[in-house]
Amino acid sequence: MCRWAAYRGEAIYLEELVTSPAHSLIEQSHCATRAKTATNADGFGLAWYGDRPEPGRFRDVLPAWSDCNLKSLARQIRSPLFLAHVRAATHGATRRDNCHPFVNGNWSFMHNGQIDHFDRLRRPMETMLDDEHFHARAGTTDSELMFLLALQFGLRERPLEAMAEAVGFVEHMSRHLTGTARVRFTAAFSDGRTLYAVRYATDAQAPTLYAAPMGGKGGYCLVSEPLNDETDTWVEIPDGSAVILREDGLDAVAFEPDMAALDVNTQAAE
Template identity: 80%
Template sequence: MCRWAAYRGDPLYLEELVSSPAHSLIEQSHCATRAPSATNGDGFGIAWYGDRPEPGRYRDVLPAWSDCNLKSLARQIRSPLFLAHVRAATNGGTRRDNCHPFVHENWSFMHNGQIAGFDRLRRQLENMLDDRLFHARAGSTDSELLFLLALQLGLKEKPLEAMSETIAFVERLSRHLTGEALVRFTAAFSDGDVLYAVRYATDRRAPTLYAAPMGTGGGYCLVSEPLNDEADTWVEIPDGSAVVLSENGLDAALFKPDDTDAAELVAAQ
């Protein structure tokens, strides 16, 4: 399982999540405490928003703890919205194209989790993409494909609904092809204005997600595990939840895959 951190609020130096805290994301890359594996050394990435609509991005296959460039960038870059990720590979080799966050136009996405039996589902899932999104696929992970499927299903117009339809479709297809479905999905995604997160799993064992206020002006961070030992600061987001961080602050709601159209999509495969 991977570890990630995201922030939205007044501009903040990336180091305040990535490298400075006692249990920073870099620290979690070799000493995670709330994941099956303590080591997340299969690459890392950061995506941040500035003056342009599309995010900047830096990724590499080195472990986050061994890349001095990451610490230098995190110390210099200030952003009102950014995503950062350290990877423990489950699907896809250790290569830059498989490192999160993934970006498309002004959207960014990162994920912690898995799709069981992904190799049996991959071809059918890729067939759902139109030519433009199919050719945008650069890596081989289930995470990138989930992101592109959500874009195909309307992420730009209806972010949470599209993600719900995406997960529902994957579950339906998995049951159709393998007789069972196991999806574990804790993800963050943004259009550069609003930051969204979802924690969900078919077996109720979704990877962890926590929220805490940060910075000034109503800023919040979302993390896989707390960045310090101040227990009263951190609120665990329950399994089956969606979080929306906007100029209005933090809102949370129930998240459940909507299979209204999933059956028709599966039947068409």
């Protein structure tokens, strides 16, 4: 399982999540405490927003703890909204194109979890993509393909609804093709203004997600596991929830797959 951290609020240095805390993201890359595996050494990535609509991005295949460039960038870059990720590969080789976050236009996305039977589902998922989104795919992970599928379903106009349709489509196709479905999905995504996160699993065993205020004036960070031992600060986001972080603070709503358009989508994918 991967580990990630995201922030929205007043501009802060990336190091305040990535390198400085006692249980920073770099610390979690080799000593995660709330994941199946303690080591997340299959690459890392950053996506941050500044004066331009599109995010900056830096990714590499080195373990996060061994890359001096990551520490230097995190110390120098300030941003009001950023995503950071350390990878433990489940699908896709250890290469830069498979490292999160993934970016398309002004949207960024990162994920922790897995899609069972992905080898059977890859082609139906790809079939749903139009030429623009199909050719935007650079890597081989289930995560990037889920991001592109959500974009295809309207992520830009209705973010949570499109993500719910994407998850619902994958579950439905899995049951249709294999007789079973298991999706574990804890993801963060943003258009540079609003930060969204989803925690969901078909078997009620979604990867962890925590939130805590940070940076003042409504700022929050979202993390796979707390960055320190201040247990009163961190709130665990329940399974089956979505988080929306705007300028005025954090909202949480229920999240469940949307099966509304599945008949049409399934026929198109078969």
